[in-house]
Amino acid sequence: MIETALYLIPVPLSDVATDTVLPAANTAIVRHIKHFIVENVRSARRFLKKCDREIDIDSLSFFTLNGHTPAEEIASFLEPLKQGCPMGVISEAGCPAIADPGADVVAIAQRLQLRVIPLVGPSSIIMSLMGSGFNGQSFAFCGYLPIDAAERARKFKDMEQAIRRLDQTQIFIETPYRNNRLIAEMVKTLPKQMRLCVASDITGPGEKILTRTIEQWGRMKYDYDKIPTIFLLYK
Helix, strand or coil: CCCCCEEEECECCCCCCHHHCCCHHHHHHHCCCCEEEECCHHHHHHHHHHHCCCCCHHHCEEEECCCCCCHHHHHHHHHHHHCCCCEEEECCCECCCCCCCHHHHHHHHHHCCCCEEECCCCCHHHHHHHHHCCCCCCEEEEEECCCCHHHHHHHHHHHHHHHHHHCCEEEEECCHHHHHHHHHHHHHHCCCCCEEEEEECCCCCCCEEEEEEHHHHHHCCCCCCCCCEEEEEEC
């Protein structure tokens, strides 16, 4: 058996066999959990079947936690845990609670002094930073950039200042079909010698982590549209 706790269960970032990116210990724990808090029930069920085809999916209970979940409902998801049953949190990809709605239920569990156990697994934020060559001691994840052009320009300026003033790597993402447009925008607006790392399809068969100056990106041919990609800026 396993401890009574809220287990934060990482999911592969790409469509690969789970044992290529997740330790066997994760699967051993998953087999003992009957109650899950998930971002998407369908993809969570598919992930659990990939972990172990012997898991009886229909015997499990799922609570959906995403951007549309009413805040007042989240605490009730933890009832099985309060009754002594281990629970798991599963996001769409990567590590739960990192740039993910799962953080809300983890915060409640901590306030209730319930045991929380994060499991080992891939994080695109950390893995892209590892491969970038940028400052890994001071960094900020900025999430999605604003859509409004004026706000977006201000955000670029804020990130540029944080890089210079705080010596801090800036990390952010874009909707995949706008990846190429974002790179072209940065080439036009950012200092030519600033470095941009583009990390795409991390852990997948097409993985690329390329760090070049803005000037070099302006001369390159690339196509990142529709590919999960994360961007990093540094001096």
